[in-house]
Every structure is written in C-alpha cells, then in structure tokens.
Amino acid sequence: MPNRVAIVGISAFPFRVRHPNYTYYRMAYETTKKVLEDANLTIHDIDSAIYGIYNDFFERQFMPDIIVHDYIGMILKPGTRVTTGGATGGYAIRTAYMEVASGLSDVVLCLGVEKSNDCWDPVTKARTPELVKAISYSADCEFVRPLGSFPAASYVLPVRAHIEEFGNPSEESMARVSVKNHGNAVGNPYAQSPMKLTIEDVLKSRYISEPFKKLDCCLYSEGAAAMILASEKKAKEICKNSGKEPIWITGVGAGNDSNFGGLRQKLWSLTSNVYASRQCFKMAGITNPIKELDVAELHDAFTGQEILSYEDCGFAKHGEGYKLIDEGIVEEGGELPVNLSGGLIGCGHAVGATGIYQGTEIVRQLRGEAIRQVPDAIKGFLHSVGGPVTAYCVCIVMERS
C-alpha cells in the first residue's frame, strides 16, 4: 500500500477570459504565494513541484514549467511538468500524490496554470478559433487534424452515439446541466461565467457542433490553481500550525483510452472514465458512489459529457444518466451535488489548472469552507478528463477523517 497523503493547502487565481495584466508565471507566483499562506509554509518548506500546464502554443513557450520553477523560487529542487490535455490538472495531482506516497518527497507543490487567450486569429480577429487551432495539434496530425477537428466536435460524437443507442440525453436535459453549472457559479469569485439562465436561454443559443449549443460548452480561460500535498507525519505537523484540517487522498484511478475514438466498440460509453473511476473507488473502498459520496466535481467541458460521466462513473445505469439531472439528484441539495463550484461550464476552463481547481473545491467542501457548502461533507470525488474523444481520465477520492 502507498503511504498516506493529505492535501494541506489550496489556492486559486480567478478564471477569466483574459488576465492581460499578468504573465502566466506571475499568475503562478500569486497562486503559489496564496497556497503557502493557506498551509502556513514558506517556499523553502516545499521539496518538489509538479506543474500542470497543457499547451505550449497557449503560453507561447516550450517548457514553460522551468520558467515558473525559477520565478516561484524552486531553483535547484525537482520539478516535473504534466501535460495530458483537459486532464492535465487531474494527472498533476496524481503525479504529486505518487511523489509523496512513494516516500520520495514529504511536501509537494502541485500547481496548474494556463494563459490560453493570447492566441489570436488575424483573419477573423477572434481568439477562440485560433485557440482551438492550437488545441487541434493535440489531435492526430496525420489523420485527424487536417480535417478541422476541434474539442466540441470531438466530445459531441460519444453523446451522439449515446442518443442513437438510448434515445437520450435530450437537448432539454443537457440545457438543465448548463443552467445548473452556470447558476452554481453565481457567487463564486473564481468563476468566469456565473449566469442565471433558463432552459430556454440555453436552447436558443446557437449551434456549435450539433446538438451542442454555445451554452452547452465551457469557455477557455486564463487562471491558475494550486495544492500542497504532504506525507502523513508532515501533514499532521503542518495542519497543527495552520489550523486547517488535512484532507486525505484515499482513492486514485487513471486510464487512457484509444486516441482513435473509432477503435472503441461502445462509442456511447467514455470507457476511460469507467476504468479510472472503478480503480479509484476500489482503492477508496467505495461500492455505491452515489450513496457514499457527499459531493463531486466532474469534468463538464460540455453538458452532454457530464451526463455520460454520471453513467460511466457509476452514479447511474447506462442510458439513465439524464434522470440524475432531470430529477435534481445532482443539483445543490440533491443526493449527490455535482459541480457546486460551477464546473468548467460555470468557472471556465484554464486547462492545466482546471482539474486542480476542481480539486480545491472538493477540499473546500470537506473543510466546510465552500461557497455552496454541502452540510457535513466527508467524502468527495474529483473527475478530470481530456484528450481526443475523452481519452485521458483521472479520478480521485478525497476524505476528511
């Protein structure tokens, strides 16, 4: 068994369309400063760092991690960058966990940062088309990128296959996820898109990749998030000083599906999610996630994807995920609230930081510090997804003792 690992500090830098007054390394610095304050530590207490930074085109810099490493004062200590698409944040936490659980380091900084909206297309004078072009280099460059792939088209195809197989989710069910997540973001100072919407607002928004509409999709963001992970002995010392409760990582699972979605025999199931969540729940000793978990943050880059994830994470049977949103089970006050932070749809998607930010929301919930607090939350679940047609998946269970 790996050594026990706790999260002893969290912080975030607000997710916004742009932070034109900040470089990515200064956002990283501000976020590091805050996470050290949260844990009552100094940078000298950190043994090693894991960086979640997804796309070199976004930062306009290859190996941006070494620039961050220098800027935050980690010179001559180990630092490793993780880049696994939308799952970069989740995989960064898993990597930081591994480093502590193995005994290699006692105190590890896990820092995600992204500056995505410097990308700009001189023809349309718009940022998002160029940003998704930067992302398109993550699709197979021989067979997929030349055909004009972009994330919404990639992630809608399993949803389309699900609609063909089961007759759902309907556009209304997907709209409910949009209303929920935009609404949950209201009051969250870190969120980019807090909005009180109606189902009709969502249904009236224009098609991006059918049936996904504009309000079914998250927006790309600039922002950062961080955690400090520590070994059991160190965590107890640190938390005694900081007065914060240690939040234990009790389950970790990961799995990467085929890069070519067409190789998958059941396109309507996000099989990387099935594999990663089962592994994670097995490690955490969870057999009935919807009953045993108190709160969950799922990777909702798109509304339909959140609904498929309910099924693939074992919250609902295949073909019945839509009931969780239609019946309010995943709403605030429901049996298992999902994305009370607002998720990606409400908060935005600062890719390398996203999974870590969602992890900080779970930690806040378990500490009792969340904005939309679940009363007496003990077990929380983080789900981080990325890559072509949801190829990468990391799942993590966190617990308060």
Place this chain on the structure above:
Amino acid sequence: MADRANEEHEEFLEYYDEMTIHYLYSVGELTKFFKEIRDNGKLFGTRCTKCGFGYFPPRLNCHKCYVPCEWVELSGKGEVIAGTICRFGVSNFTDKLPITIAFIKMDEMDMAIRHTILMSEDECKLENLKRGTRVKVQFKPKEQREGRITDFYFVLDK
C-alpha cells in the same frame, strides 16, 4: 445575463507573434496508403495476420497480438457510427463551415475513422446522419490529390 468578458483592465501592451516550424516529413510505413490514394484513387486498410482485426486508419502492427498486419483494399463503402454538424471551427476552417464530421466504419474494417461527409445544404441535417447511414468515398480529381487524408471525403450513398 452577464459573464465577465467585459471586465476592465489596467493599461497593457500587446504584440503580434506566431510560432511556425517548417517540415519535410516522412510518412514512413504509411507511404503505400497515401501513394494509393494519390496515384490510384484507392483506399487501403490493414488486417492483423493473427486476429484478423481490420484497422482503418491503417496500422502496420496489431497492438493486441503484436504481429504484423497486411494491406487490404477497401470497397470505399461504409456506414455512420455517429456524426455531428460543426457550425463553428478552427481558424483555418472558418470559411468552410458547416463541416459534417462523423465516425465512419468501412464495410471490411472493424474500427471507424473520423472523417468528413460532404452534404448539400438540403442534406445537412442531423437526421441524415443517423447511425447506420450508408456512405461512400469520393476522391478529389487526380490533379488536386497530394497523397493526404484530405484527398478524399464521403458522400451519402443513396
């Protein structure tokens, strides 16, 4: 309805830049695949010599059996597994919208390829992209072919 797109900022400077690297790259063992497309207007997949699984896009080794695959000429006919109509796109594609993207399984193969279905304005509806919809390959005229994945596309096989 207000997101935070219009928040005000202090003064900042912006500069234009681009990241460009030029390549003269080899397609390696895929040479036959792209040469057949360019020169003969033919599609080839591959089949594992042990388990018989059909790969398209082709791969020369079966990742399950760890043995070589052999080339198989395809009829060019197949069916839709799932499809979408894109009304937004990557910057170098914004003048080509809408684009119809689908997973298409060729009849002789066991996996689907993600490719484009060219549809007329009338045809361009999700209801015409249902699972099982028959499609057939169409090649660009020979003088326009470069030996690339974009040398062909699919149309409805009515």
